[in-house]
Amino acid sequence: MTYFQFLSLALGLTISFSALLLLWNPSFYQRLWTEQIYPEKKSLWHSFILLGIAALTIVTWQNFFQEMRTASFMICLFLTLGLMKVFLFYSYYEKIRPGCLSIFIKERAARCVIAISGTAVGVVLLIIAANY
Numbered sequence: 694m695t696y697f698q699f700l701s702l703a704l705g706l707t708i709s710f711s712a713l714l715l716l717w718n719p720s721f722y723q724r725l726w727t728e729q730i731y732p733e734k735k736s737l738w739h740s741f742i743l744l745g746i747a748a749l750t751i752v753t754w755q756n757f758f759q760e761m762r763t764a765s766f767m768i769c770l771f772l773t774l775g776l777m778k779v780f781l782f783y784s785y786y787e788k789i790r791p792g793c794l795s796i797f798i799k800e801r802a803a804r805c806v807i808a809i810s811g812t813a814v815g816v817v818l819l820i821i822a823a824n825y
Contacts, residue, residue, distance in 0.1 A: 696756050697765045701822035704771070709815030712808040719797075719804060726797045735786045743783055750776045764821050771818070 694702075715722050750772045757765045782789055796803045 695760075695825060696753075697760070697762075697768055698822050698825040700753065701764070701768055701818045701825065704768075705815045705818030705822060707815075708811050708818065712811030712815060715804055715808045715811070719801075722804075723798050727794060731786075731790050731793055735783070739783050739786075743779060746772075746776050746779055764825055767821060768818075771814075 750769075753769050753772050757769045782793070796807070
């Protein structure tokens, strides 16, 4: 199993499982987002998460330039866009927090859209892993 196959499989399973869990147990996600991911005050571990994602993205791009396959590029692009999203979330923490929390607490339709699109992205990553 190659690096990209493992990464695609791990990300695909994690995203698909998380998205389905969002539909089946929204109260779990409400607690998770309000107490762990977006607490009132930004925690120090948020910086470590951001550094870990940045390191994973750099290693993934390095492996891409050694391998140069289309599927590898798609995974690198996915991780880079995810890194940018997480970086913006934590850079503008105070401004973004109320909107994110309102989606996970009040907006049932938005949770469904997030779950469906998350499942679709997870399935695409699983297909990439299977065909790598």
